[in-house]
Amino acid sequence: MAENEIDEHSGIETTGHSWDGIKELNNPLPRWWVITWYICIVFSIIYMILMPAWPGIHSYTKGLRNHSERANVAAAMADLEAGRNVTLKKLLVVRSVGDIEQDPDLLQLSMAAGASLFGDNCATCHGSGGQGFSGYPNLIDDDWLWGGTFAAIQQTLQHGVRADDPEARIGVMLAYGRDGMLPREQVSDLVEYVTSLSGGEADAQAIARATPVFAQTCASCHGADGKGNQTLGAPNLTDGIWLYGGERQNIHETLQNGRGGVMPAWTTRLSDEQIVALAVYVHSLGGGE
Ligand code: HEC
Numbered sequence: 001m002a003e004n005e006i007d008e009h010s011g012i013e014t015t016g017h018s019w020d021g022i023k024e025l026n027n028p029l030p031r032w033w034v035i036t037w038y039i040c041i042v043f044s045i046i047y048m049i050l051m052p053a054w055p056g057i058h059s060y061t062k063g064l065r066n067h068s069e070r071a072n073v074a075a076a077m078a079d080l081e082a083g084r085n086v087t088l089k090k091l092l093v094v095r096s097v098g099d100i101e102q103d104p105d106l107l108q109l110s111m112a113a114g115a116s117l118f119g120d121n122c123a124t125c126h127g128s129g130g131q132g133f134s135g136y137p138n139l140i141d142d143d144w145l146w147g148g149t150f151a152a153i154q155q156t157l158q159h160g161v162r163a164d165d166p167e168a169r170i171g172v173m174l175a176y177g178r179d180g181m182l183p184r185e186q187v188s189d190l191v192e193y194v195t196s197l198s199g200g201e202a203d204a205q206a207i208a209r210a211t212p213v214f215a216q217t218c219a220s221c222h223g224a225d226g227k228g229n230q231t232l233g234a235p236n237l238t239d240g241i242w243l244y245g246g247e248r249q250n251i252h253e254t255l256q257n258g259r260g261g262v263m264p265a266w267t268t269r270l271s272d273e274q275i276v277a278l279a280v281y282v283h284s285l286g287g288g289e
């Protein structure tokens with residue numbers, strides 16, 4: 001490369017680059033810039049030695065400080081959880097809703113914990129607001145299959161319904177039609193009868209024929225008046241609130257094929273205090289008994 005010429009105006013050497021006659025001066029870099037540049041290099045080398053820096057095939061360079069954001073987050077979560085459990089432990093003294101009502105802090109705690117536990121564990125089946133779906137009971141009305149007292153709800157949560165738990169609540173609605181316990185015509189008559197129990201229009205002759213059948217076959221569980229029985233989980237058939245739907249086809253399906261909804265038991269999955277929080281929460285949803 002030819003020796004670079006000196007610019008005649010500034011007296012500074014040019015780089016030899018020239019665009020359309022405009023030449024580039026070879027000014028030295030400013031001192032502050034060069035110093036910052038060296039500091040950055042030194043910093044990055046120290047950083048790479050101390051901290052996680054380079055990706056590898058299976059892992060990455062961990063650095064001498066063995067720093068891990070992931071471990072920090074996990075530790076922070078564990079702390080938080082431990083703190084929460086200590087506070088929730090206070091709920092173990094709750095034996096009735098009266099205990100809660102006397103202690104606004106405890107009430108607030110269980111409502112907050114209950115709401116979040118409900119979202120995580122129950123909403124898939126009972127709906128995010130507890131409104132329920134066909135076969136999954138609505139928990140915000142004051143109609144209860146198994147009872148709406150604090151103790152009854154707590155027991156339902158602990159052991160479930162028809163669940164894999166020796167103390168699970170069990171109630172049987174048989175498949176009267178499919179299993180041949182009642183002839184077709186009696187099933188159809190009973191559909192009319194059940195429809196009439198909650199005030200629906202129904203065939204009077206069918207009702208008359210079904211009345212003795214209901215008394216003999218159904219009243220033992222649903223009561224002579226059809227108002228149900230909470231110790232057996234037998235729904236009230238007179239209130240117009242249906243677990244499986246109140247159209248004739250729904251009632252027919254119930255009588256033909258039977259029903260048996262499964263509510264899981266939670267003692268194996270949630271702590272006692274979490275179950276108390278949920279029972280308080282559900283009790284409050286349903287204008288509990
Ligand atoms: C896999 C679906 C499922 C999940 C999850 C579930 N449930 Fe249930 N739950 C049911 C079914 C089905 C029934 C009705 C059982 C029956 O037919 O008697 C029920 C019944 C209940 C009842 C009794 C209602 C009554 O009228 O007596 C309560 C209370 C209840 N669930 C609360 C909860 C809570 C709280 C959770 C969360 C911890 C939960 N459920 C999670 C399916 C579920």
Ligand code: HEC
Binds near residue numbers: 244
């Ligand atoms: C051994 C007790 C028992 C007998 C007897 C019985 N039931 Fe039931 N019945 C139940 C239970 C328990 C349920 C709730 C099933 C569930 O929760 O999945 C139920 C549910 C129903 C339902 C559904 C209600 C709803 O809200 O969707 C109807 C309708 C019904 N029974 C009608 C009858 C009729 C009619 C008879 C007589 C032929 C009868 N049951 C006999 C226990 C009984």
